[in-house]
Amino acid sequence: MHIYDTVTAALTDLDNRGYNLDFNLTSEALECKSINLQLMPEEFEIEEVYHFEGMTDPADSSVVYAISSNLGNLKGVLVDGYGVYAENISPELLNKLKIHHQ
Template sequence: MYAYDTITEALADLKKRGYTHDFNIRNNRLTSDKLDTHFGHNDFEIKEVYRFEGPSDPADEAVIFAIEAPSGALGTLVNGYGTYADDENTEFLQKLHERIR
């Protein structure tokens, strides 16, 4: 497992290591515009997870998921938590967090 000081550093290194797709959550599904597809919460593999906690700035609270799609495509999902949590996709995110425990 790698150790990163910042979100930017983590994303840059993951991209260098092949995690080039940007995943998002829409309608409780994982999506990628480049891949033109979507996945349920069990339809992909979480390869790595990095949590960042901002001691003085709540905007720095985030989780980065390094993900492999069934096709082998690699990408990242960045999700804020705490103050900036995405309430719309809470169920999907809860299932993601259950998978990494």
């Protein structure tokens, strides 16, 4: 596991290590618009997780997930704020993310 001072440093290093896709949360899946793909919770793994605390405001805290999928041998990242997704996504997707959100 690596240690990063900033979200930008984490994203740069992960990109250099092949995590090139940008994922976003939908209500049921992770979505990568650049390749028009959705990954259901059972179709991806969370390889690494990095937590970043806001300098002055805890609401600015975020999490960077390094994601991989055997579907097409894909690797990418998901950046999310603490708790932002809790009300908007399926229980299956929430549980997958929460396991690594400790």
